[in-house]
Structure formats: structure tokens, C-alpha cells
Amino acid sequence: MKISSQFDAGNVEVLDLTNPKDIQLSICHDNQSDFFQWFHFRVQGAATQPLNLRIVNAGQAAYVDGWPDYRAVASYDRETWFRVDTAYEADTGELVIQHTPAQNSIYFAYFAPYSWDQHLDLIGQAQQSALCEVHDIGTTLDGYDLNLLKISKASDDPTAKKQIWVTARQHPGETMAEWCAEGFIARLLDEDDALGQSVLEQADLYIVPNMNPDGSIRGHLRTNACGANLNREWETPTPERSPEVLAVRTLMQQSGVDLFLDLHGDEALPCNFIAGQEGAPHLSPEVLAQENSFKQDLEQINPDFQTARGYPPGKFGPETYTIAAFWVGREFNCPSMTLEMPFKDYDNRPDADFGWSPERSVKLGESLLYPVHQWLQAGL
Numbered sequence: 001m002k003i004s005s006q007f008d009a010g011n012v013e014v015l016d017l018t019n020p021k022d023i024q025l026s027i028c029h030d031n032q033s034d035f036f037q038w039f040h041f042r043v044q045g046a047a048t049q050p051l052n053l054r055i056v057n058a059g060q061a062a063y064v065d066g067w068p069d070y071r072a073v074a075s076y077d078r079e080t081w082f083r084v085d086t087a088y089e090a091d092t093g094e095l096v097i098q099h100t101p102a103q104n105s106i107y108f109a110y111f112a113p114y115s116w117d118q119h120l121d122l123i124g125q126a127q128q129s130a131l132c133e134v135h136d137i138g139t140t141l142d143g144y145d146l147n148l149l150k151i152s153k154a155s156d157d158p159t160a161k162k163q164i165w166v167t168a169r170q171h172p173g174e175t176m177a178e179w180c181a182e183g184f185i186a187r188l189l190d191e192d193d194a195l196g197q198s199v200l201e202q203a204d205l206y207i208v209p210n211m212n213p214d215g216s217i218r219g220h221l222r223t224n225a226c227g228a229n230l231n232r233e234w235e236t237p238t239p240e241r242s243p244e245v246l247a248v249r250t251l252m253q254q255s256g257v258d259l260f261l262d263l264h265g266d267e268a269l270p271c272n273f274i275a276g277q278e279g280a281p282h283l284s285p286e287v288l289a290q291e292n293s294f295k296q297d298l299e300q301i302n303p304d305f306q307t308a309r310g311y312p313p314g315k316f317g318p319e320t321y322t323i324a325a326f327w328v329g330r331e332f333n334c335p336s337m338t339l340e341m342p343f344k345d346y347d348n349r350p351d352a353d354f355g356w357s358p359e360r361s362v363k364l365g366e367s368l369l370y371p372v373h374q375w376l377q378a379g380l
Contacts (some may be wrong), residue, residue: 059093183365326371
């Protein structure tokens with residue numbers, strides 16, 4: 001039997017695999033960072049053998065509250081990811097995954113990965129549409145391209161159009177964010193979709209599907225190549241530490257921003273929710289009302305979204321304006337929101353086989369066009 005993680009987004013250290021019923025593993029830290037929680041590895045040569053995989057340092061992970069009621073995902077073909085028996089043992093601080101593979105090669109991960117090749121395919125497919133322009137807006141510390149999609153339609157009066165920005169995967173381990181972005185992009189580019197086309201008649205869309213290529217490829221949970229948490233870099237980004245944020249911020253200041261959505265995943269809460277700017281000192285009643293309407297419209301159109309739970313106002317304290325949604329909202333005086341999706345299942349609509357999944361993330365991304373359209377129709 002062999003366990004490996006030497007591939008895109010791989011992350012695990014093998015401590016002991018002499019006994020299939022007592023395999024000991026450890027999650028590696030993000031480079032130059034204390035963050036860790038993302039894992040992704042392959043087990044070979046274990047068909048029909050009951051496996052007991054113990055992640056022995058889970059109790060020291062970044063978000064220990066993320067482990068209770070969590071189940072790992074597994075795949076034989078890296079396309080279909082299903083949930084497997086998982087338990088967090090609080091007394092030992094270990095996450096224990098139990099599964100008997102039907103085939104000799106099986107992958108396990110914290111959530112369904114979204115590989116760099118998938119990202120490049122997404123960009124390549126999008127540019128086949130006459131509605132989409134692909135822009136290389138910068139280079140990461142590891143030398144990867146930072147891609148932006150501008151999706152728009154010609155207009156007799158371009159100055160009348162709203163400027164809408166969407167970013168995803170500032171935290172690379174939150175792969176559901178890029179799955180969600182994929183759904184959003186696909187619906188915008190569907191010329192037979194009246195809702196998407198109506199949005200494009202009223203707005204130009206700027207979408208960065210992966211804000212953190214370095215962390216994604218390295219198998220990080222939360223940071224880029226040098227250990228910077230990009231969603232704490234928005235007030236003072238630098239070329240040396242956070243070129244990704246600096247590039248996007250610079251373009252935002254050139255285009256202006258009328259509405260901003262930042263796509264993420266939350267380790268602990270078993271639900272989809274939006275964190276707006278409520279509690280921020282700059283926030284006007286008018287913008288707060290727009291954000292509340294956006295949430296209500298999304299809840300109306302997709303039962304996988306809810307508004308009863310989320311982050312408490314003022315949660316981020318002195319870090320507030322280092323965070324994308326708050327910095328953008330203050331800079332442009334506009335609705336600026338963070339969509340959070342679960343690593344766990346959505347407890348109000350559970351799925352025993354797949355939990356919260358790539359497919360449901362894609363569908364939620366498609367649904368985002370409805371509240372965007374409603375906001376545009378309100379003429380705000």
C-alpha cells in the first residue's frame with residue numbers, strides 16, 4: 001500500500017502505514033504560516049481492505065470547530081466525490097476516516113478539489129464566447145498567471161452600465177468558491193438564458209475565478225506562497241506579499257465598483273449564508289437595505305441558501321478593513337458581500353451520499369444571477 005500527495009493541491013504527511021487499520025497521517029502547514037486544515041491524498045493498493053486513517057494533528061488545525069459532524073470526501077475518478085465515514089475524536093484531537101475502497105486507487109480530500117488544470121479549462125472555455133474577454137492581470141509570487149474574465153455586451157451607452165465584480169478563492173482550500181464561480185460564469189455566457197442576458201444588458205461583469213493560484217497548487221488552506229492571508233491584505237497590499245490583491249484593487253479603482261461579491265467557504269457553519277457589511281462604521285442605511293434585499297432574493301430563489309444564521313455584526317474588529325468586502329464597500333460606497341458555503345453538509349437539506357457538493361455549489365452560482373438581476377432592476 002502507498003499513500004502519496006505529490007500532485008496539484010496535494011497535502012498530507014505519512015507517519016505510519018504499516019497497519020491498514022491504524023494509518024497515521026498529519027496535515028502539512030501552509031508555507032510560512034500557522035494555518036492548516038486542507039488535506040488531499042491518494043491511497044493505492046488497498047482495494048477491499050478496511051482502512052482506518054487517523055489524522056493525528058487535526059486538533060491543532062486552524063478551525064477545530066470544523067471537524068464535528070464533518071465527513072471527508074473520496075473519489076476513484078477525481079470527478080465524482082462522495083462522503084465517507086468520518087469522526088472527530090475530541091479527547092485525542094484526531095480526525096478518523098474509515099472506508100473500504102472498492103478499487104486499488106482512491107483519493108481523499110477535505111472538499112472536492114478544483115485543480116489548476118480545471119481552472120485553465122474554465123478560462124479557455126469561457127473565452128470561446130464572444131461575450132467574454134480574458135485578461136492576464138498579474139503574476140503571482142510562484143509565477144502563475146492571475147486571470148480575469150470580463151463578460152459584457154455592447155451598449156449604446158456604456159457609461160450607463162453598472163460595474164459588478166466577483167472574486168473567488170482568496171482562501172485556496174475553499175474550493176467550493178471556484179465551483180460556484182463556474183456556475184455563475186456558465187449562466188452568464190449562455191446566450192439562451194434570458195436572465196443572464198438581461199444582466200449583461202445592464203452591467204459589465206469582472207470575475208476572478210481563482211485569486212490564489214499559488215496556494216491552490218501548493219495545497220494550502222488559507223494563504224498564498226509567502227503565507228499571506230489575502231483576505232487580510234486589502235487595506236495595504238504590496239507586490240512583495242500580496243500581488244494578487246494589489247492587481248485586483250488597482251483594476252477596481254480604474255473601473256469603479258457598483259456591486260461586489262466575494263465567494264468563500266466556512267469550515268464550521270453547516271449552511272450557506274452571506275456576510276454583508278452590517279456593523280461597519282461607514283455603512284449607510286441605503287447600502288444595508290440593498291444587501292438585505294439581495295439576501296432575501298437569493299433565499300427566495302434557492303432553498304440551499306438561508307438568512308437565519310451567519311456571522312455576528314462586528315465579528316472582525318480591527319481587521320475589518322483588511323477584508324475585501326469591507327474595503328470595497330467603504331471605497332466605493334456599494335453593496336459588498338461575502339458568500340460563504342459549507343465544508344460540511346447543509347444541515348437543513350442534507351445529502352447522505354454527497355453532502356454539500358461541487359454540483360450544488362455550481363447551482364448556487366447559477367442562482368446568484370437572480371438577486372443580481374433584481375438589484376439591477378431596482379435601478380440603484
